[in-house]
Structure formats: C-alpha cells, structure tokens
Amino acid sequence: TANFSEQVVESFPSDISTGIYYGWACVGNGDVHKMVLSIGWNPFYKNIKKSVETHIIHTFKEDFYGEILSIVIIGYIRPEKNFDSLEALISAIQEDIEEAKRQLDLPEHLKLKEDNFFHLPEGKIVNNH
Numbered sequence: 001t002a003n004f005s006e007q008v009v010e011s012f013p014s015d016i017s018t019g020i021y022y023g024w025a026c027v028g029n030g031d032v033h034k035m036v037l038s039i040g041w042n043p044f045y046k047n048i049k050k051s052v053e054t055h056i057i058h059t060f061k062e063d064f065y066g067e068i069l070s071i072v073i074i075g076y077i078r079p080e081k082n083f084d085s086l087e088a089l090i091s092a093i094q095e096d097i098e099e100a101k102r103q104l105d106l107p108e109h110l111k112l113k114e115d116n117f118f119h120l121p122e123g124k125i126v127n128n129h
Helices: 006-011 086-104 107-114
Strands: 019-027 032-040 051-056 069-078
Touching: 006 051, 019 051, 019 086, 019 107, 032 069, 032 086, 069 086, 069 107, 086 107
Parallel strands: none
Antiparallel strands: 019 032, 019 069, 032 051
16 A cells, blocks of 8 residues: 655645545556545544555555556545444455456456556656656
C-alpha cells in the first residue's frame, strides 16, 4: 500500500466522492499494475484527515519510499464505510481487489494500461507531478 502525502491529497479534486476505486498504478518508471484506491477518512481507523491510499496488486521485492507514484483512476467500486471488525474490513478489501481485477481485465480498461501517461521521458514533470 502506498499513501499519498497530505499535500497531494489536498490537491485532489474536492468533489471526488470518498470510497473505493480501481485503476492502474506505476512506481517510478516501472511496470504498470492493477490497483485499488481508497479515498476518505477510513472510519475503521478513525482518521481525522482525509487520505488517499493505493493498494497496488503486485508484490514488490523492496520498499519504494520516495518514488513517484503515478495512478489512473478508472472506476468506482463502493462508498467508504465502517466495519464491525478487522476481519470484516479485510474481507471487504479482498472483495474490492477481486472486483478491480475483473474490471481491469475488460478490454476497454486493459488498453489504458499502455497509456503514454505512464511512459514519460526520464525526469519529465507534467502539471507539477
């Protein structure tokens, strides 16, 4: 899971609904992977600040702290909600991951994995990111 900084979270569009999304993610200039994104306050953990957490559906060999994380949000899975137990939260996350995998395998979503957004020339900054 990769968390965006407060500065990045504050720059997200204010009208984007809290909840769980799916899409594509790329760390640095690496490969593009499926991801699930949580936008909100994570009521189970009683966060007081809005967060944007990216769960990349891939096992990395090492940590990637400090790397640039590029994401493309494709679709919405469900609203943010609280859970009665950690087990219920984990179960919901697993269901979200399976739904993301199904959706991202659709041809219209799969083609976005190859978008030029993920393949910027080395060191190129676009829109301050």
